[in-house]
Amino acid sequence: MSELWDAEAPTFDDDPDHGLRDPQTRAAWLDLLTSHLPPAPARVADLGSGTGTVSVLLAEAGYTVDGVDFSPAMVERARAKAGDRTDVTFTVADAALPPLSEGAYDAVLCRHVLWALPDPAAALEQWVALLQPGGRLLLVEGSWHSGVGLTGAQTTGLVGETGRTAELQALTDPVYWGREIDDERYLVVSR
Numbered sequence: 727m728s729e730l731w732d733a734e735a736p737t738f739d740d741d742p743d744h745g746l747r748d749p750q751t752r753a754a755w756l757d758l759l760t761s762h763l764p765p766a767p768a769r770v771a772d773l774g775s776g777t778g779t780v781s782v783l784l785a786e787a788g789y790t791v792d793g794v795d796f797s798p799a800m801v802e803r804a805r806a807k808a809g810d811r812t813d814v815t816f817t818v819a820d821a822a823l824p825p826l827s828e829g830a831y832d833a834v835l836c837r838h839v840l841w842a843l844p845d846p847a848a849a850l851e852q853w854v855a856l857l858q859p860g861g862r863l864l865l866v867e868g869s870w871h872s873g874v875g876l877t878g879a880q881t882t883g884l885v886g887e888t889g890r891t892a893e894l895q896a897l898t899d900p901v902y903w904g905r906e907i908d909d910e911r912y913l914v915v916s917r
């Protein structure tokens with residue numbers, strides 16, 4: 727399965743919401759995420775970190791970020807993007823069983839990955855265990871016109887099964903995607 731993502735890696739950042747190359751799109755994602763994350767400095771796990779765009783964005787904002795992704799080609803690009811920064815790391819591993827310290831994170835972030843996991847409920851149990859008491863879980867997901875994904879109701883239901891709160895925020899503003907959208911895209915925040 728990681729081979730499929732390896733093949734996506736060279737062009738992954740071409741999508742506006744992936745590479746965040748447009749300054750307005752980049753600023754919108756930074757504002758959105760930092761409005762729900764604990765204030766920096768804080769420790770964030772970015773699970774399924776892809777080419778590292780969001781991890782590096784948060785590191786630039788003062789967070790310490792550990793990214794995990796099972797695609798070596800994605801991680802290679804993420805490490806290149808991070809350059810010689812010491813506040814962001816990337817590990818090649820399964821995000822469903824992240825090799826990160828339990829209870830060590832102020833926040834766990836996952837953007838567009840939960841839907842692709844074989845057992846999202848089991849993964850969420852692992853992710854919640856990474857959090858310090860009072861830590862936050864941020865899940866950016868969607869139910870896309872391509873027919874894949876998770877609805878907001880499915881994701882809030884999965885988070886609810888862990889015994890945590892789940893607050894759903896629709897992400898309808900085209901600024902996040904570089905165009906108008908007509909499918910369901912959202913952020914779920916669990917405090």
Ligand SMILES: C[S@@+](CC[C@H](N)C(=O)[O-])C[C@H]1O[C@@H](n2cnc3c(N)ncnc32)[C@H](O)[C@@H]1O
Binds near residue numbers: 732743773795800843
């Ligand atoms: C749609 S991309 C999202 C990347 C990044 N989170 C972002 O928002 O730009 C999905 C990423 O999840 C990774 N991925 C999918 N399943 C995974 C798994 N089981 N373990 C680790 N990474 C996984 C893929 O390699 C890919 O980099």
